[in-house]
Amino acid sequence: MRENWNRFRKSYLFYSFKRSPLAIACFSIFIFLVVISFAAPIVSPYNPYDTTIIDIMDSELPPSWMEEGNPNFWLGTDIQGRDLYSTMLYGLRTSVIIGIFAVIFQAFVGIVVGLVSGYVGGRVDAFLMRITDIQFSIPYLIVAIIASAVFKIAFGVNRFEELAIPLLVIIIGMSEWPKYARTVRASVLGEKSKEYVEAARVIGLNNRLIMFRHILPNTLTPVLVISTIQVAQAVMSEAALSFLGLGMPVTKPSLGSLINMGFEYVFSGSWWITLFPGLLLVLFVLVILLLGDWLRDVLNPKLYKG
Amino acid sequence: MGHLLEVQNLKVTFALRFGDLTAIDDVSFTLDRKEKLGLVGESGAGKSVTGFSIINLISKPGFISEGKVIFEGRELQSLSDKDIRSVRGDRISMIFQDPMMTLNPVLTIGTQMIETVRAHKKVSKKEATKIALEKLNKVYIPSPEKRLKQYPHECSGGMRQRIVIAIALLTDPSLIIADEPTTALDVTIQAGIMDLLIELCDTEDMGLILITHDLAVVSQVTEKIAVMYAGKIIETGPTDLIVTKPRHPYTKGLIKSLPGTHQPGEALKQIPGMMPTLTDIPKGCAFHPRCEIHESICTTEIPKLQRTGENGQLAACHLLEKTVDELNGAPSTPEQDN
Numbered sequence: 001m002r003e004n005w006n007r008f009r010k011s012y013l014f015y016s017f018k019r020s021p022l023a024i025a026c027f028s029i030f031i032f033l034v035v036i037s038f039a040a041p042i043v044s045p046y047n048p049y050d051t052t053i054i055d056i057m058d059s060e061l062p063p064s065w066m067e068e069g070n071p072n073f074w075l076g077t078d079i080q081g082r083d084l085y086s087t088m089l090y091g092l093r094t095s096v097i098i099g100i101f102a103v104i105f106q107a108f109v110g111i112v113v114g115l116v117s118g119y120v121g122g123r124v125d126a127f128l129m130r131i132t133d134i135q136f137s138i139p140y141l142i143v144a145i146i147a148s149a150v151f152k153i154a155f156g157v158n159r160f161e162e163l164a165i166p167l168l169v170i171i172i173g174m175s176e177w178p179k180y181a182r183t184v185r186a187s188v189l190g191e192k193s194k195e196y197v198e199a200a201r202v203i204g205l206n207n208r209l210i211m212f213r214h215i216l217p218n219t220l221t222p223v224l225v226i227s228t229i230q231v232a233q234a235v236m237s238e239a240a241l242s243f244l245g246l247g248m249p250v251t252k253p254s255l256g257s258l259i260n261m262g263f264e265y266v267f268s269g270s271w272w273i274t275l276f277p278g279l280l281l282v283l284f285v286l287v288i289l290l291l292g293d294w295l296r297d298v299l300n301p302k303l304y305k306g
Numbered sequence: 307m308g309h310l311l312e313v314q315n316l317k318v319t320f321a322l323r324f325g326d327l328t329a330i331d332d333v334s335f336t337l338d339r340k341e342k343l344g345l346v347g348e349s350g351a352g353k354s355v356t357g358f359s360i361i362n363l364i365s366k367p368g369f370i371s372e373g374k375v376i377f378e379g380r381e382l383q384s385l386s387d388k389d390i391r392s393v394r395g396d397r398i399s400m401i402f403q404d405p406m407m408t409l410n411p412v413l414t415i416g417t418q419m420i421e422t423v424r425a426h427k428k429v430s431k432k433e434a435t436k437i438a439l440e441k442l443n444k445v446y447i448p449s450p451e452k453r454l455k456q457y458p459h460e461c462s463g464g465m466r467q468r469i470v471i472a473i474a475l476l477t478d479p480s481l482i483i484a485d486e487p488t489t490a491l492d493v494t495i496q497a498g499i500m501d502l503l504i505e506l507c508d509t510e511d512m513g514l515i516l517i518t519h520d521l522a523v524v525s526q527v528t529e530k531i532a533v534m535y536a537g538k539i540i541e542t543g544p545t546d547l548i549v550t551k552p553r554h555p556y557t558k559g560l561i562k563s564l565p566g567t568h569q570p571g572e573a574l575k576q577i578p579g580m581m582p583t584l585t586d587i588p589k590g591c592a593f594h595p596r597c598e599i600h601e602s603i604c605t606t607e608i609p610k611l612q613r614t615g616e617n618g619q620l621a622a623c624h625l626l627e628k629t630v631d632e633l634n635g636a637p638s639t640p641e642q643d644n
Contacts, residue, residue, distance in 0.1 A: 003455070195407035201363060203422050203473070204395025213421065217412040 016298045023294045026287045033284055037092040044086035045072075049252060054081050060270045076272045078261060080250075087253060088277050092284065094254040098168050099235040103227055105173030106234075110180020111216070111223065117181065118188030119211050129185070132178035140175030140237065141244075147171050148246045161249045168247055172237045176230060183226060187219035221299050228292030232285045239281055255281045308379060309336040310513045311360070311481055316373035318352075318359050327584050329355045329368060330537040335530075339480060340507055342514040344524030344545070346560070347534035348581050353517045356534070357483045360515075361394040378480065396426040399474035403486040405466035409458035415469055416454030419476060426477045441472040445502060464495035471502065475510065482507075485517045500527050521560055525549045533557050536582055536592040539611065543619030553614045553621040553629050555597045591624065599628055 008014055017023050036043050046053060058081035061070050070077075075084040117128040151167060152160050160167075191197065192215065200210045235255075241247035242256030243263075250257060255277045262273025313335050320327040330352040337343050345353045358364050360375050362382055375382045378397065382390060394400075402408045410418060419438035420431060429437070435454070442450035445468040458466060467487065474482055484503065488496040504527055507514045518524055524531055525545055532542040533556065541554040552558045559577035568574060579596040582588055588595055594604040603624050611620040623629060 195402055195404060196410045199400075199402060199408040199470075200410070202361065202395060202400040203425065204391045204393075205421070205425050206391065209421075209425070214410050214413070218410070 013298055020294060022290060026290045026294070029283070030287045030291060033092065033280075033287070034096060037089055037096055040086070040089040040093050044083070044089045045074075046083040046086040048082040048087040048090055056081050060265065060273075062270075063272055075276050076270075078258070078273045079265060079270070084258075084273065084276060087258060088255070088280055091248075091253050091255045091258050091277060092280060094165065094248060094252065095235050095238055095256070095281070095284070098165060098172070098238045098254070099231045101165075101169045102172040102176070102234040102238075103230045105169055106177040106230060107180050107223065107227060109173065110177035111184050113177070114181040114184025115188055115211050115216060115219075118185040119192060119207070119215065125185075128181070132181045135174070136178045138175070140171065141241075141246075143175055144171045144241050144246050161251060164248050164252070168238055168241065171241070172234050175237075176233065179226060179230070180223065183222050184219050187222060188215055191215050191218045225292060225296045225299060228288055228295055232288040232292070235281070235285055235288075308376070310339050310341075310378065311337040311515075312374075312376040313356075313360065314374045314376070316356070316359060316375065317371050318355055318364060318368055319371040320368040322367055326371075328537060329584060330359070330534075333373070333534075333537075333539050335532055335539070335542065337481070337513045337515065337530075339511050339513055341530065342504070342507060342516060342528040344528035344531045345515060345517045345534060346519065346521055346524055346531055348519060350581055350583070351534040352537040353519075353534055354485055357400065357485050357515065357517050360483060361398050361400065362390050363394065392426065395422070395479075396477045397479050398481045398483065399477070399479040401467075401470055401474050401482065401484040401487045404490045405463060405470045406458075406490070408470055409466060411458055414455055414457055415461075419454070419473055422473055422476050437476060438472070441475045442469070444475060444506070445469070445472045447472070463491055464498065467491060467495075467499055468502070471499070471506070475506065478510065479512060481513045481515070483515045483517065486519070487516075488523065489518070489520075496523070503527070521549075522564055522566075533560070536587055537584065538592065538622065540593065540623075541619075541621040542611070543614075543616065543621075547616050547619045551616060551619075553619065553626055554593075554623050555599060555629060556593050557621075558629070559596075591622075599625055601625060 017027075041047065048054075058070070058073065058077050059079050061073050061077040062068050063076040064071050064074050066076075073083045073085070075088070078084055078087060113128050113132065117125045147167065148160070148171075151163070155163070197210060197214060200214050205214075238247055238254060239256030239259065242254050243260040245257075245260065248254040248257045250261060253261065258277040259274050259281070262270065262275075262277070266274055313333060316330060316333045317328060318330045320329055333352075333356055335343060345356060347353050355364065355368070359370055360377070360382070362370070362375075362385075364370070370383050377393065380393075382393065385393065409415070413421075416435065416438065419441075420434040423429060423434040423437050424431075427434075438454060439450050442453060447453055447465065447468055453461070453465075453469070458469075461469065471487075482503075487503070488499050491499065500523060503514060503516075506512065514528075516524060516528055525548075528545050530542070531545050531548045532539045533548070533554065534540065535556050541548065541552065541557045548557060549561060552561055556577070559575070562575040563577060565574060577596055582592060582595075588605075590603075590605045590607055591597070591600070591609050594600040597604065601624070607624065609622040609624045611622045612626065613619070614621050614626060621629075
């Protein structure tokens, strides 16, 4: 453990991290946001899921520094009278959970398909790659609309509220795994012909071991880079779905559903319900994308900048 | 007791779109424990295909169309996929040309060694580590405990080839096939690796097949040599005979082209022409277009391996009588040549 830490400290990755103020800033903001969102039950002043403390009389209060503001609600309240700041923290947590799990799901499916496709080749390869092509050509919004409609009919709206998170993870995951499959397949094709693979076969290792232990670790660099971008992408997808009313229900709002909720009241003057969750979303996604950009530059020796 | 390895009339065919291609044809040889055989020939002569076909690992369109490989009394081509995997890497190990490429760059040396042991023996990680250390000691790697935790790029070329050899030894194989093991290394390290291989053959009671294009290396290491040309063995026999009294014009050409058999200032001899590609092997003796002494029979009939008169030496040439001394450089007898 300690040895690994030492190895990491001496690595080029850590070295370039230390020398990039942008990376340090983005990473700090990212960690800060993740920590406060997961610590929301401790950090936030109210629990927006607890209907007993919500008072409808508090609804649409502006942020506390404005004239009509209430010092109890720092960023104001939404239309149901929930504290906006607390709701945003809980919403960010939901967004992060969906984003990360959707990416894990995508990566798992995509990596397995890409590995098998690239390693086995031939007809299996052609078949799997056509499936990815088909999957790619279906917009995820259509999948999401159909899936949530079917789900609501099959299990009822109440069950949907409970199972919205796993459902969104699957919908977003299913729509984006071809990216991983293609990337991994491309790297596997490059790695497959290298001699260490031949050597592993000569040693008598079976195909599964060769694929997952020997080839997979050699293809992880591009996977790592697209994963950062995919997290941002998944958070955006979730926000978009929620904005369209296909995502998280109003009782357990994510950032997207908060923006959606406030959107109807922007013209009646309650701009803060949309603006603050929107800013938080932009900040979070931007930070991840910048980190991904930096990571790509560092891990790609062709872009090496002294 | 039979031989450790017996290859009988092996023929490997590649089924290509425009027809079948014979990569190696009618290759036979035997090998005992502690014995070292050199497979010599130019690029494309079929040396590596022979090596791979022994462990039944020819890449896809290729397959063994005729002949047998008998190893420790078992016929290898008839084994199931699972059984052959327990032979390859366990009883037979293979070493490749470039140690830079044969080690996985992202796994530590220890991981790769332990994995190899555990692929063949049901032992705990601790025991596997012990075996790995023991083998690293055998190939004279200083401070092996440290090496186990390192990645391949942290070791030098010679060190890496020693590690590859140690990996080959992990399962105590009885046969090692070394495919140009020293080509990527510089000369001083080459000698060290060769000495190591010779020593290990003796102490570990193993057979060694050394595949190389370097006749000089082979002549120092092996007891037997088989010279391959265009997929066939064209001359085989004990090393000293092949080196001092070659009978096939091709072998003679090879030996003459070695530096060291020449006077200073004299131009190196070379065999004119190129080896034919497998798609258009000339009729008759495949070597005849490049042969200095060929006659009409050479262009029509394929020569068979036949005894040359010397003990254990076989050559595939129609004109053996002519090759006794004609190409050996006139008045001196072969013995004095040496």
